[in-house]
Structure formats: structure tokens, C-alpha cells
Amino acid sequence: MILQVGLGDRAAFSALYxxxxxxxxGVCLRVLNNRAEAEDVLQNVFVKIWQKANLYSANGYSPMTWLITLARNAAIDKLRARRGGTVDIDDVHDLSDDAPTPEAEAIASSERARLNGCLDELEADKSEAVRRAYLDGDSYQDLAARYDVPLNTMRTWLRRSLLKLRECLSR
Incomplete structure (x- = not known):
């Protein structure tokens, strides 16, 4: 079958597979002890078999020995690449970037513009009260004193303003 594969016979390749x-x-899995990596290596082995089958010569060995050697060597190469790429975690500096991605920045900017537009639709004093309460952290009591209204009136202002904002943002 290997000789037929070397001649480009797809049916022979399928039968060989x-x-x-x-x-x-099984050989790849035994070496790598990782199913996903073993599947990747096996795929690469069969690509190599397709490309190099014309170079196969028995030399006293069975065809299966040649195939197992290809698979074993490919798995060992993968294992070495995996080990060679590891570094002690204590030696690595934190390279993560906590900044938002450009996409997240664009979405946040768009949402911020929508919210500001909806806040602008409120009466000026109520819009400012919402901003002070939910963005600046002013207490209801502080806001009631600032706008010279009873505490329950301030709560009503804020509640009604939030309902209007929700309605505006849902459009």
C-alpha cells in the first residue's frame, strides 16, 4: 500500500489510513499523553506519509515499522517542542494588559454617548441629580439639601428619572 501511496493512489492511502x-x-497518545495533541500529530504523520511514501524502502524492516517510526518521531518532536517552550512561572513578568480592547473601548464609547443623550433629555436639575447620585456617589440626603427639597421628593425624582432613562435606552 505504501508503494501505491507513493504513486499518488488515493484509494491506497485511504486503505492505509x-x-x-x-x-x-496509540503510539502518539502513549508518547504525548494528550488526546488533542496526539490527534494533531497523527494528522501531520499522514500528511508526511502522503508526501514521502515514494521514498520508502523496506531495508529489511516491515512497512509498519516505518510508519510507527514516523509517528513516534513526530510525537517526540511535539513533546520536545512543548517542553522547550516552558519557562518557570516565577521568572516571567506579568505581561497581561488590563486595558480594554479596542472593541470594548468602541462599545463603551457608544454606550456612553447613548446614556449622555438620554440624560440630556431629562430636566437639567434632575439630570444633574442622577449624575451626582450614581456617578459621584452623593447621598440622597446631600442631594435633597442641595436642591432644597424633602428627602422623599429627591427619591421620587431619582426613581422617575431612572425609569425615563431605562425607557430611553431601550429605544
Whole structure:
């Protein structure tokens, strides 16, 4: 079958895959101990078999030995690449960027513009009271004193203003 694959025979390649893939997958899985990596390596092995089957020569070894050697070597290469890329976590500086992504910035800017537009639709004193209460952290008592209204009136202002904002933002 390998010789036929070397000649570009797709049916022979399919038959070779069906006959050997389980065994070769087992070899890769045994070396890597990771199913996803073993599947990737197996795929690469079969690509290599398709490309290099014309170079196969028995040299006294069975065809299965050649295939297992290809799979084993590819899995070992993957294992070495995995190990070579590791660094002690204590030696690595924190490289993460806590800043919002450009997409998140654009969305936040758009939402901020919508909210400001809705706040502008409120009466000026009520808009300012909402901003002071929910953005600046002023207490209801402080706001009631500032606008010279009873505490319950300030609560009503804020509640009604929030309902108007919700209605505006849902449009």
C-alpha cells in the first residue's frame, strides 16, 4: 500500500489510513499523553506519509515499522517542542494588559454617548441629580439639601428619572 501511496493512489492511502491509524494514534497518545495533541500529530504523520511514501524502502524492516517510526518521531518532536517552550512561572513578568480592547473601548464609547443623550433629555436639575447620585456617589440626603427639597421628593425624582432613562435606552 505504501508503494501505491507513493504513486499518488488515493484509494491506497485511504486503505492505509483505515488499516494503521488506530495503531499510530496509540503510539502518539502513549508518547504525548494528550488526546488533542496526539490527534494533531497523527494528522501531520499522514500528511508526511502522503508526501514521502515514494521514498520508502523496506531495508529489511516491515512497512509498519516505518510508519510507527514516523509517528513516534513526530510525537517526540511535539513533546520536545512543548517542553522547550516552558519557562518557570516565577521568572516571567506579568505581561497581561488590563486595558480594554479596542472593541470594548468602541462599545463603551457608544454606550456612553447613548446614556449622555438620554440624560440630556431629562430636566437639567434632575439630570444633574442622577449624575451626582450614581456617578459621584452623593447621598440622597446631600442631594435633597442641595436642591432644597424633602428627602422623599429627591427619591421620587431619582426613581422617575431612572425609569425615563431605562425607557430611553431601550429605544
Amino acid at each position: 483505515d488499516a494503521t491509524s488506530a495503531k499510530l494514534f
